[in-house]
Amino acid sequence: MIDIYGDSFADPNWDSEDSFVWHKRLGEVNNFAKSGVGPHYSFKELYKRYKNYTKDDHVIFIISDQDRINFHVPDEYKNQGIRPEDIFWDAGKARITQMPAKHCAAAIRTSEWYALYKSHMEYTCKTFKAEIDNMTAKCESLLYMISRIQQCKVTVFLFNTNASYMGDRLNDDLFYLHNYSLLSASNEEFINFKENRFPRRELRQNHFSKENHDIMEEIIQTRTFKPFKKNFVDPAPFEQDEEIFIYE
DSSP, X not given: OEEEEOSTTTOTTOSOOOTTSGGGSSSSEEEOOOTTOOHHHHHHHHTTTGXXXXXXXXXXXXXXXXXXXXXXXXXXXXXXXXXXXXXXXXXXXXXXXXXXXXXXXXXXXXXXXXXXXXXXXXXXXXXXXXXXXXXXXXXXXXXXXXXXXXXXXXXXXXXXXXXXXXXXXXXXXXXXXXXXXXXXXXXXXXXXXXXXXXOSSOOSBTTBOHHHHHHHXXXXXXXXXXXXXXXXXXXXXXXXXXXXXXXX
């Protein structure tokens, strides 16, 4: 069995049903990825299953930004469309920030929840700052140990390799970490696209064009390094005035 964990680079609930996306070409899979979430959310899903993996299983895990915390939603806000993934911990400024709210009932309720619990969220993040700062390294380490103890295949992608501790130094038949940032690979599709910017309106599937979905599939199937294709997408339809998060 193949289990997939991660963020919008693997989200099966994308707008289109195009069959060329990498995670729909692997056969029978359980896909737990969700747009906008970070490793805190993804590992809560992994914790439910990792002790049951065997040599017949393959875990594909995208370690997303460590500043995305899956904050607790109280009972009175359950089933109201609250999106914890719209709240970010800004480690540099030691504060919580919220994604720009859309004009809908769920967004309004998210803003209410955020305003009510913001101080609690900030206190929690300040308390666990060192843990958050080192979350990627801890995630890599646990995934590596799962491959050792459960003897299952584990394939890891990183949203941003700058936070990596392990890199590809421990890659072998069971464990493979692709040592190249998915954020960089996505941005580098664009011809002369300004660094550290991302399109207002995403026209691709899971932030990749078909050519790089092909490469993602090949990396997973062969578990060997293959560079992503660069500089082939016209950025004009994607242009924007201000920087935004990749997950919008």
